[in-house]
Amino acid sequence: xxxxxxxxxxxxxxxxxxxxxxxxxxxxxxxxxxxxxxxxxxxxxxxxxxxxxxxxxxxxxxxxxxxxxxxxxxxxxxxxxxxxxxxxxxxxxxxxxxxxxxxxxxxxxxxxxxxxxxxxxxxxxxxxxxxxxxxxxxxxxxxxxxxxxxxxxxxxxxxxxxxxxxxxxxxxxxxxxxxxxxxxxxxxxxxxxxxxxxxxxxxxxxxxxxxxxxxxxxxxxxxxxxxxxxxxxxxxxxxxxxxxxxxxxxxxxxxxxxxxxxxxxxxxxxxxxxxxxxxxxxxxxxxxxxxxxxxxxxxxxxxxxxxxxxxxxxxxxxxxxxxxxxxxxxxxxxxxxxxxxxxxxxxxxxxxxxxxxxxxxxxxxxxxxxxxxxxxxxxxxxxxxxxxxxxxxxxxxxxxxxxxxxxxxxxxxxxxxxxxxxxxxxxxxxxxxxxxxxxxxxxxxxxxxxxxxxxxxx
Amino acid sequence: xxxxxxxxxxxxxxxxxxxxxxxxxxxxxxxxxxxxxxxxxxxxxxxxxxxxxxxxxxxxxxxxxxxxxxxxxxxxxxxxxxxxxxxxxxxxxxxxxxxxxxxxxxxxxxxxxxxxxxxxxxxxxxxxxxxxxxxxxxxxxxxxxxxxxxxxxxxxxxxxxxxxxxxxxxxxxxxxxxxxxxxxxxxxxxxxxxxxxxxxxxxxxxxxxxxxxxxxxxxxxxxxxxxxxxxxxxxxxxxxxxxxxxxxxxxxxxxxxxxxxxxxxxxxxxxxxxxxxxxxxxxxxxxxxxxxxxxxxxxxxxxxxxxxxxxxxxxxxxxxxxxxxxxxxxxxxxxxxxxxxxxxxxxxxxxxxxxxxxxxxxxxxxxxxxxxxxxxxxxxxxxxxxxxxxxxxxxxxxxxxxxxxxxxxxxxxxxxxxxxxxxxxxxxxxxxxxxxxxxxxxxxxxxxxxxxxxxxxxxxxxxxxxxxxxxxxxxxxxxxxxxxxxxxxxxxxxxx
Numbered sequence: 025x026x027x028x029x030x031x032x033x034x035x036x037x038x039x040x041x042x043x044x045x046x047x048x049x050x051x052x053x054x055x056x057x058x059x060x061x062x063x064x065x066x067x068x069x070x071x072x073x074x075x076x077x078x079x080x081x082x083x084x085x086x087x088x089x090x091x092x093x094x095x096x097x098x099x100x101x102x103x104x105x106x107x108x109x110x111x112x113x114x115x116x117x118x119x120x121x122x123x124x125x126x127x128x129x130x131x132x133x134x135x136x137x138x139x140x141x142x143x144x145x146x147x148x149x150x151x152x153x154x155x156x157x158x159x160x161x162x163x164x165x166x167x168x169x170x171x172x173x174x175x176x177x178x179x180x181x182x183x184x185x186x187x188x189x190x191x192x193x194x195x196x197x198x199x200x201x202x203x204x205x206x207x208x209x210x211x212x213x214x215x216x217x218x219x220x221x222x223x224x225x226x227x228x229x230x231x232x233x234x235x236x237x238x239x240x241x242x243x244x245x246x247x248x249x250x251x252x253x254x255x256x257x258x259x260x261x262x263x264x265x266x267x268x269x270x271x272x273x274x275x276x277x278x279x280x281x282x283x284x285x286x287x288x289x290x291x292x293x294x295x296x297x298x299x300x301x302x303x304x305x306x307x308x309x310x311x312x313x314x315x316x317x318x319x320x321x322x323x324x325x326x327x328x329x330x331x332x333x334x335x336x337x338x339x340x341x342x343x344x345x346x347x348x349x350x351x352x353x354x355x356x357x358x359x360x361x362x363x364x365x366x367x368x369x370x371x372x373x374x375x376x377x378x379x380x381x382x383x384x385x386x387x388x389x390x391x392x393x394x395x396x397x398x399x400x401x402x403x404x405x406x407x408x409x410x411x412x413x414x415x416x417x418x419x420x421x422x423x424x425x426x427x428x429x430x431x432x433x434x435x436x437x438x439x440x441x442x443x444x445x446x447x448x449x450x451x452x453x454x455x456x457x458x459x460x461x462x463x464x465x466x467x468x469x470x471x472x473x474x475x476x477x478x479x480x481x482x
Numbered sequence: 483x484x485x486x487x488x489x490x491x492x493x494x495x496x497x498x499x500x501x502x503x504x505x506x507x508x509x510x511x512x513x514x515x516x517x518x519x520x521x522x523x524x525x526x527x528x529x530x531x532x533x534x535x536x537x538x539x540x541x542x543x544x545x546x547x548x549x550x551x552x553x554x555x556x557x558x559x560x561x562x563x564x565x566x567x568x569x570x571x572x573x574x575x576x577x578x579x580x581x582x583x584x585x586x587x588x589x590x591x592x593x594x595x596x597x598x599x600x601x602x603x604x605x606x607x608x609x610x611x612x613x614x615x616x617x618x619x620x621x622x623x624x625x626x627x628x629x630x631x632x633x634x635x636x637x638x639x640x641x642x643x644x645x646x647x648x649x650x651x652x653x654x655x656x657x658x659x660x661x662x663x664x665x666x667x668x669x670x671x672x673x674x675x676x677x678x679x680x681x682x683x684x685x686x687x688x689x690x691x692x693x694x695x696x697x698x699x700x701x702x703x704x705x706x707x708x709x710x711x712x713x714x715x716x717x718x719x720x721x722x723x724x725x726x727x728x729x730x731x732x733x734x735x736x737x738x739x740x741x742x743x744x745x746x747x748x749x750x751x752x753x754x755x756x757x758x759x760x761x762x763x764x765x766x767x768x769x770x771x772x773x774x775x776x777x778x779x780x781x782x783x784x785x786x787x788x789x790x791x792x793x794x795x796x797x798x799x800x801x802x803x804x805x806x807x808x809x810x811x812x813x814x815x816x817x818x819x820x821x822x823x824x825x826x827x828x829x830x831x832x833x834x835x836x837x838x839x840x841x842x843x844x845x846x847x848x849x850x851x852x853x854x855x856x857x858x859x860x861x862x863x864x865x866x867x868x869x870x871x872x873x874x875x876x877x878x879x880x881x882x883x884x885x886x887x888x889x890x891x892x893x894x895x896x897x898x899x900x901x902x903x904x905x906x907x908x909x910x911x912x913x914x915x916x917x918x919x920x921x922x923x924x925x926x927x928x929x930x931x932x933x934x935x936x937x938x939x940x941x942x943x944x945x946x947x948x949x950x951x952x953x954x955x956x957x958x959x960x961x962x963x964x965x966x967x968x969x970x971x972x973x974x975x976x977x978x
Contacts, residue, residue, distance in 0.1 A: 037554070039558065040554070040557060040558055040561060043558075043561035043562065043564075043565050044561065046565050047561070047564065047565060123800060123804060124798075124799070124800045124806045125799075125800055161677075161679055162677075162679060164674070164675055164676070164677045164702050164703050165703055165798050166674060166675060166703055166705065166796060166797070166798035166808055166938045167703065167705065167787070167793065167796065167797065167798075167938040167939040167940075168702065168703025168704050168705075168938075168939070169703065170703070170704075171703075171704075171785075171787045171793065171938065171939035171941075174785055174787030174788060174793075174939070175787045175788065175790065175793040178788040179785075179787070179788060180785075180788075181784050181785050181786060181788070181824055182783065182784065182785070182828070183785055184714070184783065185711075185785060186699075186701060186711070186715060187701060187702060187703045187704055188699060188700060188701060188702075189677040189681065189700060189701075189702040189703065190677040190678060190679050190680065190681030190682065190683075190684075190700050190702065191679075191680075191681050191683075191699075191700055192679055192680060192681075198699065201697070202699065202715070205718055205719050205722045206718050208721070208722045209718050209721050209722065269695075270695070270697065271694050271695065272684070272687055272692075272693075272694050272695070272696055272698060273694055274680070274684045274685075274687030274688040274692070274698075275687060275688060275690075275691040275692055275693075275694065277688065280680065280684060280685075280687075280688040283679075283680065284678075284679070284680060285637070285678045285679045285680075286637060286638070286641075287636055287637050287638055291636060293637050295679070311694055315695070425680075426679045426680040426681075426684070427680040427681070427684035427687075428680075429684075
């Protein structure tokens with residue numbers, strides 16, 4: 025009888041242990057690692073200077089002197105430098121009449137370059153990729169850009185592919201979110217996230233104030249990121265995803281319409297940027313931080329902040345300064361979306377960040393401009409090139425996008441980083457002594473001129 | 483393709499042999515266990531009640547043992563349930579029905595075509611011939627902007643069409659299911675060729691004031707099979723997030739994609755694509771288990787983009803005059819057939835009963851080892867599925883699939899009638915077809931449905947659903963006012 029009982033117990037016990045093993049194994053394979061990433065850098069012939077920008081504005085027949093003044097002022101004070109890149113059609117003078125082919129060629133240049141480089145460097149062949157997520161907001165093509173990538177690199181038939189569009193400058197983290205979720209279901213997978221922005225077909229040819237700004241601020245750029253959840257590649261990985269939080273304020277009408285693509289009175293399509301944009305951005309940012317802070321800050325900081333706010337409220341003192349939560353207790357590096365000088369300044373102020381913290385974002389804005397969704401990866405590249413990233417450091421990425429969305433995530437650095445990347449040729453020149461636009465003097469007069477006697481100087 | 487059996491397979495006796503064989507193999511496990519259970523029962527009865535009692539008393543139980551063993555049993559049961567993948571249910575879905583004022587009968591279409599392409603009589607003739615053979619009916623609809631001569635596709639009218647289609651479908655779904663928009667956790671919108679910024683998903687969130695921590699995704703460019711891709715993404719997300727629901731909106735916005743040139747290969751989509759959209763509510767909550775209509779069993783995706791010919795067969799490009807349109811290559815059917823074969827090879831083992839799988843395996847071995855000239859055995863998918871929803875891409879697609887899968891006219895009826903009544907509504911056509919089967923009262927609990935969709939790239943995606951409860955004939959839905967006229971015979975060529 026005893027041996028019979030023993031046998032009876034043995035089967036369920038072994039089954040139990042087997043199930044436990046499966047659960048633990050699943051949990052191990054659910055981490056999201058970045059193996060490598062590569063940012064796109066076009067050739068030097070695509071560099072666009074402030075002077076050339078001025079010429080482009082002047083050759084647009086629809087823009088009058090007031091618009092010329094407004095735009096130059098915007099460019100000069102934008103924080104964008106002289107070495108950013110523009111799409112090719114601008115250099116051929118065709119920005120007012122781009123063709124469908126222009127948009128596709130612009131994307132092809134990037135897709136043929138970055139993906140090959142990231143796969144070569146990490147030694148992964150295209151047929152090993154299990155998940156592909158491509159996000160380019162402002163172009164749709166049939167077949168999708170994702171299908172273009174699959175065709176060019178001959179990827180497998182059973183690949184899980186998603187093509188996201190229309191999700192704005194924060195789409196990078198949405199793509200990472202998809203990969204993070206798929207990694208929890210599939211073991212031992214490679215994922216490729218490709219992010220960029222299409223500028224050629226979206227040039228605004230009208231003269232509506234709120235819409236012409238978009239023409240001047242966006243620049244060419246893109247990034248291909250190789251991610252995996254293979255536990256065996258943990259030593260080679262660069263970053264590990266700790267948490268990701270998405271906040272969507274589309275329910276509020278003013279947030280939804282502050283950054284919207286529409287037609288002006290003459291029927292020309294452009295990107296309208298409303299004056300309420302900073303307010304919507306701040307609101308979304310605060311909501312996002314409310315969810316994110318408990319996940320990334322240490323308990324001591326959270327306790328301190330709650331005690332200070334509570335005592336402030338109780339004592340009802342009106343000494344003006346509200347308690348500020350100190351993010352540096354849980355985060356070592358800040359990777360901010362380079363939406364513009366105002367955005368970087370705004371975030372710096374809200375989080376009480378020093379110039380050292382804001383330097384990567386400022387320098388990226390200066391060197392590469394606002395490359396939309398891929399800007400976060402250029403900022404990351406700067407930090408890596410400056411050898412700031414050490415093992416165990418925590419990196420906080422924040423991005424904003426149309427809708428209005430604020431997405432943020434926390435990465436842990438897995439090893440000391442300092443490989444060659446897109447900043448190679450110029451990292452030693454950064455940070456420069458003076459970030460001011462060299463044409464400030466030439467165009468500085470635009471700040472003082474009386475509009476009624478304004479004449480364009482030679 | 484005839485199966486590799488001799489001519490006298492038509493005789494009745496062999497038919498019964500085949501049926502018997504299928505029954506034997508499919509119910510093998512039951513048939514093997516029954517004699518074992520009977521023997522055990524006989525043994526127990528032979529022992530007699532007294533002996534059983536003594537056996538019972540000899541097992542000494544004390545409190546510790548009882549607690550320990552019950553704890554083990556509970557732990558086992560919990561582990562079993564935790565490690566199972568979460569089932570994904572389709573609570574309900576709703577299809578958009580355009581108003582009658584948007585209808586485009588053949589006469590209207592040809593009249594517009596003659597005026598707009600007045601300098602190109604050959605292109606007009608081509609369009610007429612396509613329409614005659616298309617399998618479309620007189621009640622398909624186009625959005626208001628396309629009714630103008632010439633069409634006025636502005637961004638505002640595109641947004642207008644999107645709002646009309648998507649919001650109507652979601653309203654219907656909200657009424658049917660009683661769900662509050664604030665309770666939706668995941669939102670996926672797929673629309674191939676219209677992608678404004680902010681995205682259509684942001685537009686839905688704005689209209690219905692959804693929560694700020696909603697996980698939204700906007701897929702585009704993925705063609706007519708994007709509906710199944712969105713379901714796949716929703717399934718993966720629902721595996722990770724417990725107790726959640728997902729709203730999937732599949733549509734295609736026609737307004738910005740009307741081809742305004744004269745190239746023939748690009749005029750074809752103008753003739754076939756029509757307005758339509760569907761909203762689907764998926765859930766993994768236990769409380770929805772009873773009221774859900776379907777359960778998702780499998781999703782299989784096949785992407786043939788690596789092959790250049792497959793990649794180029796549905797391609798958006800500029801014509802020599804610079805007008806943008808979608809060109810369809812002549813090899814479309816052949817490529818679709820290849821993609822389908824690939825998809826079947828993966829889905830076959832998941833759904834086919836054991837009898838069919840064995841036959842297929844034997845035929846494969848035979849072809850490889852004995853004689854490569856043997857005709858490949860085409861598994862009988864009618865054994866695995868009760869209903870087929872084939873994307874209503876066009877008459878040729880449905881004909882091709884009916885031939886390859888050896889389906890009867892009843893199986894493809896839903897697809898043909900959807901093509902007739904609504905035209906090719908791209909990714910939402912699968913849902914109109916499901917709705918047809920329900921409206922005809924053919925959907926019963928336990929039925930399996932196979933949805934197959936093709937898309938640019940070239941993709942072939944399939945989804946398999948199991949009917950979870952008896953589905954009553956819907957009192958609202960796109961077929962309510964016309965189901966009695968169907969099925970109707972659609973002639974090969976309709977003379978205009």
